[in-house]
Amino acid sequence: MMDHILLEKYADLIVKTGVNIQQGQTLVIFSPIECAPFARTIAEVAYQTGARDVVISWKDELFSKIRFLQAPEEVFEEFPEWQKAFYTSYVKEGAAFISIAASDPELLKDVNPDRVAKVQKTSNIALKEYRERLMSNKNTWCVVSIPTQSWAKKVFPHLSEDEAIKALWEAIFKTVRVEEEDPVAAWDQHKKNLKVSAEFLNNHQFKFLRYKNSLGTELEIELPADHIWLGGSEYTTEGIEFIANMPTEEVFTLPKKTGANGIVVSSMPLNYNGNLIENFSLTFKKGKVVEFTAEKGYEVLKKLIETDEGSAYLGEVALVPYDSPISNAKILYFNTLFDENASCHLAIGKAYPICIKDGKNMSKEELDQLGVNDSLTHVDFMIGTHDLEIIGVTSAGKEIPVFKNGNFAF
Ligand code: ZN
Numbered sequence: 241m242m243d244h245i246l247l248e249k250y251a252d253l254i255v256k257t258g259v260n261i262q263q264g265q266t267l268v269i270f271s272p273i274e275c276a277p278f279a280r281t282i283a284e285v286a287y288q289t290g291a292r293d294v295v296i297s298w299k300d301e302l303f304s305k306i307r308f309l310q311a312p313e314e315v316f317e318e319f320p321e322w323q324k325a326f327y328t329s330y331v332k333e334g335a336a337f338i339s340i341a342a343s344d345p346e347l348l349k350d351v352n353p354d355r356v357a358k359v360q361k362t363s364n365i366a367l368k369e370y371r372e373r374l375m376s377n378k379n380t381w382c383v384v385s386i387p388t389q390s391w392a393k394k395v396f397p398h399l400s401e402d403e404a405i406k407a408l409w410e411a412i413f414k415t416v417r418v419e420e421e422d423p424v425a426a427w428d429q430h431k432k433n434l435k436v437s438a439e440f441l442n443n444h445q446f447k448f449l450r451y452k453n454s455l456g457t458e459l460e461i462e463l464p465a466d467h468i469w470l471g472g473s474e475y476t477t478e479g480i481e482f483i484a485n486m487p488t489e490e491v492f493t494l495p496k497k498t499g500a501n502g503i504v505v506s507s508m509p510l511n512y513n514g515n516l517i518e519n520f521s522l523t524f525k526k527g528k529v530v531e532f533t534a535e536k537g538y539e540v541l542k543k544l545i546e547t548d549e550g551s552a553y554l555g556e557v558a559l560v561p562y563d564s565p566i567s568n569a570k571i572l573y574f575n576t577l578f579d580e581n582a583s584c585h586l587a588i589g590k591a592y593p594i595c596i597k598d599g600k601n602m603s604k605e606e607l608d609q610l611g612v613n614d615s616l617t618h619v620d621f622m623i624g625t626h627d628l629e630i631i632g633v634t635s636a637g638k639e640i641p642v643f644k645n646g647n648f649a650f
Pocket residue numbers: 490492556558580585620
């Protein structure tokens with residue numbers, strides 16, 4: 241087991257800086273059963289910090305695999321009312337949400353991808369209101385991770401199980417700055433640094449970003465008028481500051497739905513629903529994926545892109561320097577929370593309405609008019625490389641280097 245003091249510091253950081261729990265607020269924690277001791281530590285800190293109540297929703301991935309393999313087909317299209325009510329009622333009452341994202345990256349590789357896609361779609365439909373509230377920052381939320389056995393072994397296959405878990409703990413603690421003497425102060429500084437990059441991009445209001453690297457990426461992305469680059473912390477409609485992902489190294493905004501043209505090549509495997517999609521490329525025409533390839537996980541990628549109309553379009557553009565601390569550790573996590581923060585990435589699917597001026601108060605139709613993509617899904621995938629070049633083009637046609645040799649050029 242890890243150093244108890246570090247664990248408490250980590251829980252403290254998640255509760256106070258992550259979701260920034262408020263007096264009298266309810267906290268909902270989604271946790272794998274393997275992570276129960278840590279979920280309990282978070283709960284304790286939350287009560288001590290003023291949470292009115294804490295609710296833990298346990299996930300058991302091994303059982304979920306049994307169900308995928310054994311249950312009759314029709315259950316994969318059902319989403320129980322009581323479960324929907326769980327999410328919807330807590331989100332409406334203004335609860336904060338912490339998710340512990342830790343899973344076996346290849347858990348479902350032997351499961352029929354049809355079933356996995358069905359479950360994903362069914363739950364995305366049932367939880368649409370919940371997800372929309374989170375993506376519009378109506379509630380505070382934070383995704384974090386701690387090691388589980390199967391995951392640690394995948395990240396450090398040459399180590400014994402115990403050593404792998406220890407190595408993954410150490411890596412995670414570094415990425416979330418828990419080893420610093422004062423993690424809260426370290427995060428304050430980090431937030432400031434990210435805001436500087438976001439400000440540069442906001443001031444330029446680029447009309448296009450042009451990507452190019454030696455993997456074969458050659459992509460132009462149009463950004464809508466009044467787009468907003470965000471990074472570090474975010475604010476709810478009520479003005480509560482929170483950090484949606486820990487770690488986070490990205491600044492991000494949204495693309496114009498119909499504005500992507502060209503080809504983009506993945507630079508890291510993508511763990512999607514317990515399956516890996518590897519060495520893939522997407523070709524865009526007027527924003528839409530018109531062609532795609534994948535050396536591994538082609539069917540899974542196909543199902544993802546075919547989720548609905550919006551899942552064939554992009555919903556996020558995020559910049560992360562190749563020399564970010566997570567990237568420099570040279571660890572492939574097979575967990576998007578970490579890998580996306582080691583690499584420039586894009587997301588397929590729904591865009592964050594908070595990334596456009598007044599977006600969080602706009603109707604679905606208004607957002608649609610401005611080119612803000614909507615979809616049941618939102619999945620990040622990594623495209624950053626050591627030689628990635630990005631040119632920003634202003635509406636006056638002026639070209640300004642944004643990325644050079646994989647890092648910010650300014
Ligand atoms: Zn992102």
